[in-house]
Amino acid sequence: xxxxxxxxxxxxxxxxxxxxxxxxxxxxxxxxxxxxxxxxxxxxxxxxxxxxxxxxxxxxxxxxxxxxxxxxxxxxxxxxxxxxxxxxxxxxxxxxxxxxxxxxxxxxxxxxxxxxxxxxxxxxxxxxxxxxxxxxxxxxxxxxxxxxxxxxxxxxxxxxxxxxxxxxxxxxxxxxxxxxxxxxxxxxxxxxxxxxxxxxxxxxxxxxxxxxxxxxxxxxxxxxxxxxxxxxxxxxxxxxxxxxxxxxxxxxxxxxxxxxxxxxxxxxxxxxxxxxxxxxxxxxxxxxxxxxxxxxxxxxxxxxxxxxxxxxxxxxxxxxxxxxxxxxxxxxxxxxxx
Ligand code: ATP
Ligand code: FE
Numbered sequence: 001x002x003x004x005x006x007x008x009x010x011x012x013x014x015x016x017x018x019x020x021x022x023x024x025x026x027x028x029x030x031x032x033x034x035x036x037x038x039x040x041x042x043x044x045x046x047x048x049x050x051x052x053x054x055x056x057x058x059x060x061x062x063x064x065x066x067x068x069x070x071x072x073x074x075x076x077x078x079x080x081x082x083x084x085x086x087x088x089x090x091x092x093x094x095x096x097x098x099x100x101x102x103x104x105x106x107x108x109x110x111x112x113x114x115x116x117x118x119x120x121x122x123x124x125x126x127x128x129x130x131x132x133x134x135x136x137x138x139x140x141x142x143x144x145x146x147x148x149x150x151x152x153x154x155x156x157x158x159x160x161x162x163x164x165x166x167x168x169x170x171x172x173x174x175x176x177x178x179x180x181x182x183x184x185x186x187x188x189x190x191x192x193x194x195x196x197x198x199x200x201x202x203x204x205x206x207x208x209x210x211x212x213x214x215x216x217x218x219x220x221x222x223x224x225x226x227x228x229x230x231x232x233x234x235x236x237x238x239x240x241x242x243x244x245x246x247x248x249x250x251x252x253x254x255x256x257x258x259x260x261x262x263x264x265x266x267x268x269x270x271x272x273x274x275x276x277x278x279x280x281x282x283x284x285x286x287x288x289x290x291x292x293x294x295x296x297x298x299x300x301x302x303x304x305x306x307x308x309x310x311x312x313x314x315x316x317x318x319x320x321x322x323x324x325x326x327x328x329x330x331x332x333x334x335x336x337x338x
Contacts, residue, residue, distance in 0.1 A: 001072045001317055004060070004096070005310030006053070008089030009081025009109045010139070011040045013052035016306035017064035017071075021120040021314055024064035026300065026307040027056050038178040039168075046084035053092050060306070071102055073322075075313025078106040079333030080139070086329035094325050103322040107312045109304075110135060110335050113270040114146060115315070116301045116308035127268045127295050132258055136251065136279070137271030137303075138164035138179070141208050143258050144335065146268075149315050152336045155258055156206025163247060164273050166210035170217050170243050174232055184240045185276050191241030193278070196220065198246040206254050206261070213246060244278040252282050259292065268295040272303040 007014040011034055016026040029052040034040045061068060076093030079086055097104040114133040118126055133144040133152075141158040161169065164181055171180020198216055201209040221239075224231040232239065259265055267286075273279065274296055283294045301308055316322075 001314060002066055002070050003073050003075050003105075003310045003313040003317060004057070004068070004071050005075040005107075005306040005313050006057070006089045006093050007077045007109070007304055007306040007309045008049045008053065008085050009077045009079070010085060010304055011045045011048070012304045013049050013056050013089075014304060014306035015053075015057045015060035016310045017060050017066050018307065018310035018314055021118060021311060023119055023307045023310070024066065025060045026305055027060045027063065028305055029056050035178055038172055040082070042082045042084050045082060046088055049085055049088035053088055057092075068096075068100060071100060073097070073103040073105050073313060073317050074100075075105040075107050075309050075316070077109045077112070077309055078323075078327065079330030080109055081331065083329060083331040086331065090327070090329040094327070098325060103317070104325060104327070105313045105316045105321070106323040106327055107309045107316070108333050108335060109309075110140060110142065111150075111152065112308040112312045113137065114144060114152065114268065115149065115312050116270055116297050116305075117268050117295055118315075119297070119301060119307055119311050121298070125295070127266050127293075130264055131266035131268055132255070132262065132264050133268045133270065134251065134255060135271045136163045136269060136273035138162060138168070140271065141210070142335070143206050143254060145262060145264070154335055155261075156208065156254060158208040158210060159203065160209050160211040161214065163208070163210060163251065164271070166213055166247060167243075167273065169214045173214075173218055173221055174236065174239060181273060182275070184244055185278070187237050188240035188244040189277060191237030191239070193241040193245030195235070195238035196242040198242060200246060200250055200253070206258055208250065208254060210247075210250075213250075217243065244276065248276075248278045248282050251279060252286070255286075256290075259290070265290070265292045266295070267292055270297055270302055274302045275299050
């Protein structure tokens with residue numbers, strides 16, 4: 001089975017070709033334009049998708065050495081994401097499936113972040129059902145009970161900002177460029193994580209909240225720079241380490257609670273924030289101390305990519321779960337409703 005997959009939910013245009021559960025190519029065009037604005041501008045994102053989509057698909061096919069006539073189906077991200085961005089990928093996928101006369105397969109982006117763990121990789125163990133997935137990205141923060149490929153239950157999620165947003169907005173307050181998450185990680189590795197204690201939010205159950213953290217960092221920076229205008233520059237490593245430490249603790253506290261509740265000790269994480277070194281270290285420690293088994297996909301499959309759309313496409317293809325060509329993109333698309 002050869003699947004061409006297309007992802008255009010946010011600011012990256014991506015196309016991948018899979019042969020069954022194996023990735024033959026995974027091409028990603030990132031949009032540099034948003035750095036200037038300190039965040040993704042939806043209008044500019046859709047335009048850039050328009051420019052990138054055809055070359056990116058061509059590249060993916062060429063790299064995989066597959067002719068479009070060999071394709072078995074076209075999989076695409078239906079949502080959630082920015083509507084204008086989703087429309088580009090959706091329309092392209094619909095047209096191509098019609099032109100080639102092959103089935104169309106819609107994919108939920110968040111489901112794909114979770115199922116990216118099933119992309120075949122030499123010598124890498126896969127999580128077994130049931131397991132817990134924690135998706136930590138720029139737009140989402142969820143703990144999901146995964147009972148089967150397409151049986152997922154959201155146990156908890158953020159009530160306000162996503163964890164990636166918490167990183168990026170904190171970074172902006174420190175004058176760092178967008179996206180600031182990786183910079184906080186880089187500077188934080190050289191700092192003391194206990195230098196500045198920030199409060200952790202009190203949220204019931206397995207839900208998260210990150211907007212309070214951002215506010216307390218804002219007040220903290222304002223207070224300290226009033227006393228010393230160079231405070232941030234002089235203490236950047238320690239501030240970053242402290243922010244990263246607090247965010248990691250918030251995530252780990254909820255994960256521990258979820259493990260206690262479900263008695264499931266297999267934890268798979270995904271989403272761009274899973275690149276974070278502090279979070280990775282905390283998970284490695286939890287393996288040793290609490291006997292968890294943790295799974296982290298390759299970085300290429302953590303951030304937005306079409307390969308993860310393709311793996312979902314493959315499993316849906318096996319079930320002949322095809323999509324009608326009258327399908328429309330969904331900016332909001334709840335997990336477990338596809
Ligand atoms: P969604 O999947 O919810 O639609 P998204 O696709 O925009 O969101 P991703 O591409 O998965 O999000 O992740 C991007 C986020 O990951 C950004 O907020 C970025 O700052 C963050 N990020 C990437 N690397 C790191 C890191 N090392 N430490 C902290 N955050 C990081
Ligand atoms: Fe994503």
